[in-house]
Amino acid sequence: MHSVSPLSRMRYQLGGALLVAGLLPYAWQLALEGTWRSDNPGLLWTLTAVLVAIVSGFYALRAISAYPGVKAGIFVIPAFLASYAFVFTLLVLTRIDYVRPVLFFSVLACVGWFLTIHASVSRARRMTIAIAPFGDVGDLRELDGVEWLWLTTPSLPDRPIDGVVADLRADMPDEWERMLAEQTLAGTMVYHVKQLREALSGRVLIDHLSENTFGSLMPVAAYVGIKRVLDTLVALALLPLFAIVFAVLYVVVKLDSPGPFIFRQQRVGYRGHQFTMFKIRTMRVPSRATDLTQRRAAAITADEDPRITRIGRFLRRMRIDELPQIANILRGEMSWIGPRPEAHALSEWYAHEIPFYAYRHIVRPGISGWAQVNQGHVAEVHEVHEKLQNDFYYIKYFSPWLDLLIVVRTLATVLTGFGAR
Structure with a gap:
């Protein structure tokens, strides 16, 4: 068995961080005060807060890094800024005295330590x-x-x-x-x-139903409830900003082509229930489909689809056309993160062609999801089969860490336009 670099081991990474970003800033402050033992309760509270931030940020980083295709170094700064921001908020809200220089230098030392570690580990052989x-x-x-x-x-x-x-x-x-x-x-x-x-x-094979990490088919009920609350709070916070954006886009879309501003479509969502999903209209208004084949064709967006308007192509690339789904989130029909809801005509088709397709409805559908950041838009049955494997992976490893990873990768997807049609 070959030797492994100490920097790749959890105990050395965390222990080094506690020393470099916790105890050293504390000792530095004691040296400034000219004593080896401080009676300043604010300094002790700061040390406690710093240690909590280091440990929580470390485990958050490890949880995110466990997923496929994740370069842990990219998440060092967001993970620890979030953990330090959390403990800083607690200190402010509880009006506990704290030492600002110790907190500040601890953040810098912690981020620098883990960036150094991941730069070193990333150079190792595969x-x-x-x-x-x-x-x-x-x-x-x-x-x-x-x-x-x-x-x-x-x-x-x-x-x-x-x-x-x-x-x-x-x-x-x-x-x-x-x-x-x-x-x-x-x-x-x-x-x-x-x-x-x-x-x-990053996919779960679907030759048969697969249990999650807790040994059942149902996702963790506690996180389902917590996620619903978080979805609502974020939607309410963003609603005023979205209202301004919608007002501007309404004028642009109406000038670009005739038709309604909002596109409505029946989708299949949580636990198989149908709901009306809202999007900004990005296509010219088509003639009414009369049979099942026409409805399927209308529901599928092809590459370089001629129905897409000029402004619609930009809105799709930047995913701005999805923003009205904030209303679906507030109504409890959707989440920010989850499997994308399919049009009813397509969902019936896929359910007939693919075993266990309906299992993807066990969680609320989302504006973005694991399949979207890994695969992009799909339509053919063989592509849907792969997308379903991605959806099952999300359901099996349903957690806040996977959601956070999808949020970060969604931002990258928006900037690159990956998978847009």
Whole structure:
């Protein structure tokens, strides 16, 4: 087993942060006061707040970094600014005395420490994982970002290995099972193929329904309720700003092409209930569809769709056309983050073609989601199948950390126009 850099270990990262960003600013303040023991309660409260901010920011960063395709260094500044802002707000609201220089230098030291760590770790070689050649492991080598070693004998090669992956439900010869057990005892990570595939691809295979990390099909009820409250509070806070934006866009859209400002469409949402979703109209008003085939065609937006207006193309690229869905959020029909709701005609089609399609309705649909930031707009059945794998991944790992990651990646998506049609 090869040696691992101490900076990649959790205890060294957190311990170093507590020392560099916690105890050192505290000791520096004591030196300024000319004493080794301060009777200033504000300094002790500041130290406590700093330690809480470091620990909470560290675990938030680790939680976000666990998802596929995440470069942890990008989230260092937002994670710790958020944790320090939280403890600072508590200090202000509770009117507790605190020492501003200690808090300020702690933020700088903490961010600098973790940026240095992630810059160092990111320069390390990519992971090398050995594959035990039994069961459902053949497609692993198609996943990027890992050097795969296909084992032919129940022993590891004489070179650095980050872990072994095996289909732990497959029947293996005794010597292979013995090797996996021995490697586990020796400290080598042994992964089950299902979990590793999900972690690297960001998708959940849907050949059958898959339980979440708590062993059930239902998402965590507590977070469902908390998320609903947060959705409403954010929507209410943004409503005055959106009202100004809508007033300007109303004039622009009406001048660009005839038709209503708001486009309404029946979508399938939370627990399979239909609702009317609102968008800013970005297409010319079509003739009324009379049969199912025409309704499906009208619901699908093709590449370079000629129905899209000049201003509509810009609104779609920047995702501004989705803003009226703030009304759907306030009505409890949607969330800021979740699987995108499909048009009723398309949803019926997909449900007929794809098993377990209806399971994506177990959470509220969102304005943005895991599939949108990873895949973009889709329409064909084979693309929907992949999108559904992304949706199932979101449902299985339903958490505030995944939502926060999607928010950040949505901002990047808006700036690049990824997946827009």
